[in-house]
Amino acid sequence: MKKTSSVFYWMTIPAFILFFAFHTLPALQGIFYSFTNYIGFGDYSFVGFKNYINLLNDGRAFDAYIFTFKFAIVTTIIVNILSLLVALGLNSKIRFKNTFRAVYFVPYMLSILVVGYIFNHIFTFIIPQLGSQLGIGILSKNILGNMDLAWIGVVILAVWNSSGFNILLYLSGLQTVPDELYEVAKIDGADKWNQFKHITFPLIAPFLTINIVISMRGFLMVFDHIMALTQGGPGQATESITLLIYNGGFMGGEFAYQTANAVVFLFVVLAISFFQLKILQKREVDY
Amino acid sequence: MKEKTNWWATGLLLLGSFIIIIPLYMALIVSLKNPQQLAESILAVPDSFQFSNYIKAIKMTNYFQSLKNSAYVTFPTVAVVLVVNSMVSYAIARNMNKKYFKFLYYYFISAMFIPFPLIMLPIVKEMAMLSLDNLNGLVLLYIVYALPLNVFIYVGYIKSLPRSIEEAAIIDGANVWQIFWKIIFPVLKPINATVAILTALKAWNDFLLPLLLISDRSSMTLPLVQHVFQSQFSTNYSLAFASYILALLPMLLVYIIAQKKIISGVMRGSVKG
Numbered sequence: 001m002k003k004t005s006s007v008f009y010w011m012t013i014p015a016f017i018l019f020f021a022f023h024t025l026p027a028l029q030g031i032f033y034s035f036t037n038y039i040g041f042g043d044y045s046f047v048g049f050k051n052y053i054n055l056l057n058d059g060r061a062f063d064a065y066i067f068t069f070k071f072a073i074v075t076t077i078i079v080n081i082l083s084l085l086v087a088l089g090l091n092s093k094i095r096f097k098n099t100f101r102a103v104y105f106v107p108y109m110l111s112i113l114v115v116g117y118i119f120n121h122i123f124t125f126i127i128p129q130l131g132s133q134l135g136i137g138i139l140s141k142n143i144l145g146n147m148d149l150a151w152i153g154v155v156i157l158a159v160w161n162s163s164g165f166n167i168l169l170y171l172s173g174l175q176t177v178p179d180e181l182y183e184v185a186k187i188d189g190a191d192k193w194n195q196f197k198h199i200t201f202p203l204i205a206p207f208l209t210i211n212i213v214i215s216m217r218g219f220l221m222v223f224d225h226i227m228a229l230t231q232g233g234p235g236q237a238t239e240s241i242t243l244l245i246y247n248g249g250f251m252g253g254e255f256a257y258q259t260a261n262a263v264v265f266l267f268v269v270l271a272i273s274f275f276q277l278k279i280l281q282k283r284e285v286d287y
Numbered sequence: 288m289k290e291k292t293n294w295w296a297t298g299l300l301l302l303g304s305f306i307i308i309i310p311l312y313m314a315l316i317v318s319l320k321n322p323q324q325l326a327e328s329i330l331a332v333p334d335s336f337q338f339s340n341y342i343k344a345i346k347m348t349n350y351f352q353s354l355k356n357s358a359y360v361t362f363p364t365v366a367v368v369l370v371v372n373s374m375v376s377y378a379i380a381r382n383m384n385k386k387y388f389k390f391l392y393y394y395f396i397s398a399m400f401i402p403f404p405l406i407m408l409p410i411v412k413e414m415a416m417l418s419l420d421n422l423n424g425l426v427l428l429y430i431v432y433a434l435p436l437n438v439f440i441y442v443g444y445i446k447s448l449p450r451s452i453e454e455a456a457i458i459d460g461a462n463v464w465q466i467f468w469k470i471i472f473p474v475l476k477p478i479n480a481t482v483a484i485l486t487a488l489k490a491w492n493d494f495l496l497p498l499l500l501i502s503d504r505s506s507m508t509l510p511l512v513q514h515v516f517q518s519q520f521s522t523n524y525s526l527a528f529a530s531y532i533l534a535l536l537p538m539l540l541v542y543i544i545a546q547k548k549i550i551s552g553v554m555r556g557s558v559k560g
């Protein structure tokens with residue numbers, strides 16, 4: 001095959017054009033509008049970096065970034081620790097292995113929004129009612145109505161919903177570790193913790209890297225969870241960046257301003273992804 | 288097997304699975320009660336089940352219409368994604384030495400880092416301008432937006448396939464289309480399963496794109512309908528939960544039927560990809 005068959009070009013060109021038209025073009029338009037005062041319709045003029053400068057002094061945007069980071073970091077850590085633990089359990093010699101595996105994946109099959117509404121009712125009505133019946137003070141209040149605690153409700157929903165996928169990823173990682181290694185380790189007298197530290201963990205480190213990067217990226221875009229649980233409230237305590245851009249851009253007449261926010265978000269996401277890959281891959285090489 | 292059953296792990300996993308099941312159990316049990324039964328006890332199994340909540344929810348949310356809409360979006364999305372994304376990836380994987388294909392590969396991969404909020408505001412205008420702010424537009428966007436991740440998965444997989452069969456087929460006079468359809472596509476079956484599952488979940492459960500594009504009541508997908516009716520359920524939890532259970536039901540049924548295939552599909556994909 002010296003000459004590339006023209007068929008190969010025909011296989012890719014339509015997809016290339018469509019992807020450009022519906023992904024790259026709107027992204028470029030977003031960057032373009034971020035330098036204007038466009039409100040979503042009508043005329044507009046260029047304003048240079050004004051939107052970006054205003055963002056620096058925007059307390060609401062700042063709070064959205066803080067909330068989103070707090071949520072994404074905490075959720076990523078909890079999801080990955082729990083998933084790894086469950087995967088280790090599923091990979092050990094247990095009864096009902098396939099049933100457990102099936103149960104733990106159920107949440108990932110379900111719509112976050114719909115499950116979120118169920119959790120919303122549970123947090124708002126069922127838990128407080130049960131809490132006051134049982135006389136447990138902390139449980140008798142709705143955490144979604146509390147400025148300081150509402151974000152924990154969002155974390156709980158996210159962990160419940162997305163752990164299933166990570167569990168399967170870790171489980172397939174664990175199954176790539178050959179049994180012989182454990183047997184040799186046992187002969188050498190290594191206990192369970194040392195087996196995990198010196199065999200399991202280094203060998204599944206690549207899965208850890210990819211899982212952390214992917215889950216963090218997903219959680220930074222959090223939207224459905226919040227629409228279902230708090231809609232950003234109470235006040236703006238749980239307003240994520242995506243929700244802020246949605247609210248401001250479509251309802252608040254801040255089309256251009258929120259695209260500037262999205263451009264900033266782009267750089268933040270890029271920086272975090274590269275930072276994570278660098279740190280995490282460095283750790284892998286050390287082993 | 289000389290190793291003993293690990294009862295500690297079994298017990299802890301059992302506790303963990305309660306955490307998975309309890310919210311769904313609560314939703315189911317509340318959805319089957321009337322207000323008096325609810326006032327007596329929230330979580331106890333009622334002595335008689337109230338299916339009227341379900342009938343009311345079906346009528347109120349026009350359930351079967353939104354079920355049809357979700358299916359109308361999901362099935363074509365999965366079918367086209369499988370064919371188009373694997374075809375694009377095949378062309379890229381076999382021509383990585385050519386500038387155009389190499390560019391295309393990195394073009395798609397780097398698009399994975401673009402956060403959707405940047406596209407969100409302009410794409411709504413673009414889709415409205417093209418009169419694609421409907422279910423067909425949703426299908427188009429799901430197909431297009433699936434490309435980056437799937438190109439990454441497929442190209443990695445196709446590159447690991449030996450070229451010898453393809454070369455033999457060329458000598459026999461097969462053209463590139465035939466090779467793709469008769470040789471490559473069938474070989475991709477395991478990875479196709481993974482892609483099909485993940486694409487179906489995405490298209491079926493997605494909320495943000497329908498929220499952005501669909502405003503017509505009769506075109507709403509299952510999650511979007513729950514959002515629209517949220518305020519109308521008000522304090523009638525039984526009705527609300529019946530509606531949520533109905534919205535979750537199709538995926539739960541699919542999972543019960545194809546659980547083994549879904550799990551092995553997802554796990555296989557994660558090792559190869």
